[in-house]
Each structure stands twice: as C-alpha cells, then as structure tokens.
Amino acid sequence: MSVTTDHGVALRVLHVSKTFSVYPRPSDRIVELITRRVRHRTIQALCDVSFTIKRGEVIGVIGRNGAGKSTLLKIIAGIMDCDHGTVEAYGSLASILELGTGFYPDYSGRENIYIGGACLGMTLDEIERKIESIIEFSELHDFIDLPIKTYSSGMQARLTFSTAISVDPEIMVVDEALATGDLAFVEKCIRRIERIIQSGRTVLLVSHNMNLITRLTKRAIWLDQGKLLADDASETVAKQYELSMYRQANDERAFSDEARLGDQKIRILNVRIEGQQVQDQVFLHGTDLIVHIEIEASIESETACFYLAVHRADGLCAWTATNYQHLDERYQPISTPFHIKPGRSCISLRIAQCPLNAGSYGLDVGIEPVSNIATVGDYHDYFPRCRKFSIVRQDSLVLNKMCDSPSTWSLRSR
Numbered sequence: 369m370s371v372t373t374d375h376g377v378a379l380r381v382l383h384v385s386k387t388f389s390v391y392p393r394p395s396d397r398i399v400e401l402i403t404r405r406v407r408h409r410t411i412q413a414l415c416d417v418s419f420t421i422k423r424g425e426v427i428g429v430i431g432r433n434g435a436g437k438s439t440l441l442k443i444i445a446g447i448m449d450c451d452h453g454t455v456e457a458y459g460s461l462a463s464i465l466e467l468g469t470g471f472y473p474d475y476s477g478r479e480n481i482y483i484g485g486a487c488l489g490m491t492l493d494e495i496e497r498k499i500e501s502i503i504e505f506s507e508l509h510d511f512i513d514l515p516i517k518t519y520s521s522g523m524q525a526r527l528t529f530s531t532a533i534s535v536d537p538e539i540m541v542v543d544e545a546l547a548t549g550d551l552a553f554v555e556k557c558i559r560r561i562e563r564i565i566q567s568g569r570t571v572l573l574v575s576h577n578m579n580l581i582t583r584l585t586k587r588a589i590w591l592d593q594g595k596l597l598a599d600d601a602s603e604t605v606a607k608q609y610e611l612s613m614y615r616q617a618n619d620e621r622a623f624s625d626e627a628r629l630g631d632q633k634i635r636i637l638n639v640r641i642e643g644q645q646v647q648d649q650v651f652l653h654g655t656d657l658i659v660h661i662e663i664e665a666s667i668e669s670e671t672a673c674f675y676l677a678v679h680r681a682d683g684l685c686a687w688t689a690t691n692y693q694h695l696d697e698r699y700q701p702i703s704t705p706f707h708i709k710p711g712r713s714c715i716s717l718r719i720a721q722c723p724l725n726a727g728s729y730g731l732d733v734g735i736e737p738v739s740n741i742a743t744v745g746d747y748h749d750y751f752p753r754c755r756k757f758s759i760v761r762q763d764s765l766v767l768n769k770m771c772d773s774p775s776t777w778s779l780r781s782r
Contacts, residue, residue, distance in 0.1 A: 377458050378539050378570035379421040379444065384453035386414040386439055386594075413439040414450070415594040421572065423458070423538075426565050428581035428588035428602055429574040430609050435591040437574045441465060441543045444572065459538030459570070462488060464529070473517035477508055477527050480516050484531045498534045505560075506530035507553070526553055533560055540564060543574045558584070578606045607760070614650050614728055614758035630747035634672055634708060634735050638662040639754045641731075643722070646760055653726065653761040657719040661733055662712070663749075669708045672748065674715050675734040679753070680727055686771065687724065689717070692739040723771040724759045731755040 389408040391397050396407035414436045421427050429437050442448040444455050445463035471480045481502055485495040503512050506526040508519075516524060542561070561584060565571055575581055581588055581602055588605040590598040598605045639662070644655040651657060659676060677688040689695075691704045697720060706715065734750040 376422060377420055377456075378423040378425065379458065379461075379572070380454075380456040381417060381419050381440075381444065382454045382456070384414055384417045384440070384443060384450045384455060385412075386436075386443065386448070386450050387412050412594050414443075414591075416453070417591070417594075417596050418453075419589055419596065419599055421570060423570055424568045425587065426571045426573065426585045428585035428605075429572060429591065430576070430578070430581060430588055430605065431591035432613075434593075436594040437591055438465070438543055440591065441541050441572065441574060445541050457539060461539040461541065462532075462535040462537035463541040463543070464532040465541070465543045471516060471524075471528060474515055476514060477506075477512040477516055477519070478503075480527065481531050484528065485534070488532060488535050490535060502530045502534050505533070505556075522553070529557055533557065533564075537569070539570045539572070541572045578610060582606055610726065611647065611650065611760065614760070615647060628749065628751050630735070630749040632749055633667045634663055634665040634669065634748040636661060636733055636735065636749045636751045636754065637664055637712070639731060639733055639751070641755060641757055649756065650758045650760055651722065653724065653759050654721050657722045659717045659719070659731070659733075661715040661717070663708075663715060663735070664712045665708050665710050667708075668710060669737070670705065671738045672706060672708050673736040673739040674706070674717075675732075675736060676717060677732040678724065679730045679732065681729070686729065687719070690736075690739060691715070691717075722759065725771055726759055726761050728756065728758045731757070 388411045390411055391400075391408045399405075400407040417436075417440065429440070431437050439448065441463065442465060443450045444457070445461065445465060447463070447465070471484050475483065478499070481499055482492075482495055485498075486492075490498075503509060506512075506529075508523060508527055511519065511523065516527070519527070558580070561571070561573075565584065571584075573581070573584060585602045587600070588598075588602040589596060590605050590609050598608055638660075640660040641649065641651070641657060642660065643651040643657040645651055661674065661676075673690050673692050675688070675690045678686045680686050691706060694702060694704070696702045730753040732750075732752045733754050735748040737746065737748060
C-alpha cells in the first residue's frame, strides 16, 4: 500500500486480487514441500476488485461471511499483501479490525491501553494525553488496574474499542468492531463513529447490520465470493443484498415432517402464501397476504381451531391469530368457527395490509380439537416452520422496528 497526497481522493483500490492456499492438515504443507505434490486447495478471496473513495466519503462494505470483506480491509490497512493490484491511500490511515490486537491478558487494562495504542500507531505522548478520556469512554474506572484476563468479554470489548477509536487518522477502516459489547455501549460507539463522520473523515465500514450501513453511510459496495457485485447508494445496495439473502433463506421451504405433532385426524397437506410478490416468496410490506391451509380430515368437527403464528428469523413471535381469536378490520375481537367435514378442504386467512417490516419470517400452523387446549401434544396437527417467506418495503428496506400501523400526529398551541 502506498501513501501519497491527492486533494480529491482518499483511497484508490485498483484490480486487487488475493488467493489463499488451504491445507487439510498443518503437516501437509511440509509433505508438499518434500514430495512436490500438491496437497492444498486454492481459495480466491478477492478477484480484480477496484473502486475509488473520495475524501470525506463514508462507504459501507457488505457481503456474506467469506465474501472477502475482511481480506480487503486487511490489504487496505497494510496488514496483508495482495497478489495483484495496488492500494493507494491519500492520507494517514488507521484500522479497527480485530478487537484485542496487541492486548495481553496478564497485564492491566491501563498497561494494555499503552500496548494497544502503540500497536495502532500512537506515540507515547499521544497515549498519555488521551488515556484518561479512553478510560472514561470505556466506563472501566474501577477495573482499569486489574489484569485484563479478569475482564468479561464485554469489558474487553469496551477497552479495546475505546483505545482503537481514540486514534485520529484521516482515513478510518472499521471491520465489524461494533458487533460486540452490550447494546448501550454499542450505541455509544456508534455515536462516536457518527461524530468522526461529521468531522469530515473518510470512513470505510464493514458490517452485516443493514440498519447500521444505511444509517451511517450513503454509498455501499457489495462483495460476493471475492468479486465486486455492486457499488451504489447504500439503500440501493442494501436492498439488492437483502433480496439475495431472502432468496437464499426461502430456498428451504419447510422443515421435515419429523417435527410435526398431533393425532393427524385433521392433517395439514400444504400451506401456500399469496400476495404482491417482489420475487418468489418475497412480499411487499403493507399489502395483503393470504395464507391457504390445505387440509384432509378423517373426522367431522365443529370445534377445530386453526392456529397460525409468524416468527422472525431470530425466533421471536411477530404475529399470531386463530379462527376463534382474531381481530376484524376495526380491530375488534371476533370468532370465526368452521364446520369441518371428512375429506379435503382449504382454510384461508387474509392478513390485511401486512404490517410486518422488512425481514425473513417463518410460519407455524396448527390445528387444535378445541380452542386453547392445554398442551401442544393434543393437536390434530402441528407443523412448525412449514413455510418461509420475507417482507420488503418500497420506501426503506430496513428499519429498527418489527411492524408498522397507522398513526396520527397533531400540534396544539397552549
């Protein structure tokens, strides 16, 4: 990596490629040297990646695990060499890549600030000027002179990030450093990053959190299998990336029947979702979703209760209803009993103006002999995660909330 000056450009990456040799066992490397027989496979981490960042720009870098993001940032930071291509940095550069680099467990937190700061390129005078503010930001006053091996992982993250963020470069490279620590401290770190951005610094930020990417950056690049797939406005690239992730998440339509419970006197044959699709099983927020539950009954029932629950990808229940307990269009509780006869039939449920926000979801569908039975084992049929689907928005793909509903705002002068 070369460091030079240019009044308009902060960073230029030109045709960068990088491959790694992976050996099944460490000893295979020696065997290969002795026998001259190839014992490794080659992984293309980066393939002909090029882009330019202007001075003061904040760029997000997104992609799946193994896409080449960390490799790219290590090459930009000068920690790793590329096989082909060049990286030109126009100004001083600092990186926050792996929290804890240069920190030693037997030394105190205070001593590790000196060691870690030196590893990040800070001078002794600079560390001494900033050490009290580093300790204050970390909120570790009571523990700062204890060995860092006595710290919890969250405390270590606080200390290492507080030290790293105190560096004052023209270009800052951040790789998932905001993914650790408790939520309050993560938000504190984000506010610090925002102040750095507002000061006019150039920032290159890697994250899997699309909320963070669209919040902090205006432009994003998307890496996939070492190749640059997109370089555009953050919301545009985030939408393309999320749609790709939703397509992958929805490829597996249902769990195995082995997960099902019940006596099968009324059994679920199939579950289908209809609605305004952006692509297969990806539906538009705020439009109607219709869930069709195809069933086959060997008995007659006037009390069968049909249950449907929508779960987020993290397992949190986002929405649920039964035909005996649901809301009408005026948000009033109502009941809709069915008379089920032997044979095949279809139960349909319409979720009007689906309020679920952008994300991946799974459906649980169950059939109870009567409403509110005591245990799941008493079901006629219970089919967890029988369908996967996703929701996207037209206005903003990712927002920090689970669902939307109408609201009215007003102003009254006193």
